[in-house]
Amino acid sequence: MPKRKYTLGQPHLLRRRGKTKLWTGWLDGREVSLGTADRAEAQRRLDDLAARHRHQGLAAERGGTEEGAPTPPRPLLTELALRFAEYCQPPRHTKKTADSYARRILHFVEWAEGQKVRRADEVTFKLMSTYTRTRTEAGAGAATVNRDVTAVRRMFAFAEREGLIAEDPFGARVFRNLKLREPRPKPNAVTLSPEQVDLFLDTADKVSPPAYAALFRLSAGSAIRIDEARHLDAADVDQARGVLTITPKRNWTTKGYRYREIPISKRSAAAVKAFVACRKGLATDDKTVWKEIQRVRKAASLPKFSMHDLRRAWASAVHAKGASLKQVSVWLGHADVQTTERYIRVYLTSTSGHQFLPR
Template sequence: MVNRQKLTEKVLREAIPAEGRDYQIFDTDVRGFAVCIYRGGGRAFTLDYRYAGRQRRMTFGRWPEWSVTAARERAKELRREIDAGGDPLAKRGALREAPRVTDLIERYVEVHLPHLAALNAADQRSMMEKFIGPAWGRMLVTEVSAYDVELLLTKVAEGRARPAKQKPNNRARKLQGAKPTPVRANRVGEVIRKMFAYAIKWGWREDNPAMGFRRRMETPRERYLSQEEISRLAMALDAAQDDRAAGIIRLCMLTGARVGEVRQARFEDFNLEHLSWTKPASTTKQRRVHRVPISDEAAAIVRQRRIAVIKGSPWLFPGDTPGQPVQEIRRFWARIQKDVGIEDVRIHDLRHTFASLLVSGGASLEMIGKLLGHSQMQTTQRYAHLMDSPLRAGVGAVASAFKPKPRLVHNAQPQPADVTHSEASPLIASGA
């Protein structure tokens, strides 16, 4: 027989658990609303109903966390939803199975990252592990809003103390504080936008909360070596004991290639007869084959490496690990920076210097873009201002042509009687 009575706080307090079984006390006011008395002494509110001919039971709150009054109001809401043709238990199950941001990250890593260059893929994975995952991991994909994106990117742009430690153990680092990282925030925003573009494609949500995110101002780093610095660098590389690392730096300077492309260069990529270097898609940032001409000096480095490298090794600069190219030369570069006095110069700035020398030699932006392997003209435009010098010379030529010519005038001072007019001293004047 069904146990029915008006549920009150007193009824729930005085209800005695049955030994070996759970039982329900149904409310007399709301159909299907009940409290379940568990054999262990716990109490929870339930709602029994039928949907599509099936008997269903939904547990939605525990007592005393939920009062009887609050539970009864919730039961009424669920009852109205059921009467309208809904199934709240199925809705809850769908919500429980709905993809979360952790699921989106996992699938994004599986589907998208394999198509990127190794360095780019590692960088994006780092963004998701350090920023996106900790902030939104347990949120549903449909719960992330444009406001959440803005909050996260603002936090990223504010930066963090260097190095990445909660409590730096060095007094200087403690005083250094956080360093703003607006560029990093923009890159994180681009990854988020791509992730949610996939979410839309997979039917996980209908809009992209990162579409049109606010980009932070980026100030491109512009550091070019002077002719004197280039000479000092060349001398330091000649004196260096590490021929392998010195060769990498020289080839970066002579070709404008990225250091990763040089590190992973193979002998088979070079055609010394036609003086060309064909970079495979696996090593380029654009993931496309990039063929560039090289100078005689660059070809000489390749020939020298053929002699220095153990026979059978495919790498121009083999690493300490058998079968792998050299992995990093940061310590070598740090020593060179100190010796040459260019502590503020990165290896990548050699690429910018290469471009600046091309500009001074009269190369066009289109030619520079092809040599550097840029896929977008916008990237090459950063070197446009270097063309100001020849433009300034042209403007100077126009100004010189327009400048009034000097003309000969006579001295207006009275002349002595014994001096003829033709003997008057001339003055040079300009102007009309």
């Protein structure tokens, strides 16, 4: 695509910024994000924004608002949802996070349209209060409802940054009351003990294909997420130092852009190498891995658990061995220690706690 001639004051591509080299453009006296690293696509988006601004200017000249001020943008909720879903795609967020945001936003837009609300400027605190009450009455827990509202909140924050709406309604103080009180995790919540994890891994070595057995062992020995395991390379393991490095890959980044080094054993390092060597053609989607875990744990006569429970078991084990909560949080790649606190559990074989009573 040939470069366009630069004209002073006219919309034009400006620069590529950030780790992902996304294009920005100059429009109406300010820099705007175009959300893509492709130059042709960036130019198309800039042209669309410029056309929309020209249309708003014409509407103002025909008597839109007082003193000739441009009419504030009033986009449809569906338009905001599509733009936000595109913005959230990897590598900005993991595919799982992007899909979660898209699903929650779609649910909200469909519900809002059922309430005869189709435009962004029609979203009010009363509407959002009705939405949270409807979700609660439908059986959704407080944590689920809070995540739904967070997705909507972030969509409107994105829309304001991009100039798609005049003002983010969630900036008002009254919207703070939308957050529901979430129940605290039970202090006696149990997790798999080290002996149970070893039994599961030994059983997997006998009954599972080698690639799945290696996947389970590396996950139990490093507490990495399954999405991170899918993008591992042999070079990510430093066997001399006993460290597994989680780093960005092409068109992928870890959750929250938090890259880290995790201490692992020699056996876990070997499992990483084995998994990378034989994972070609292996189905590693969440549903398939879940089915394989259930097949193995039934053979080992273990209670029901998921892949993420191996991550909780690792965190609980290293914390019980003396690692600080902050250090465990760094190894897990959590944004704050409060999240890690919910991961630390007690073992099924742990005491009731009576011997710790002072009197």
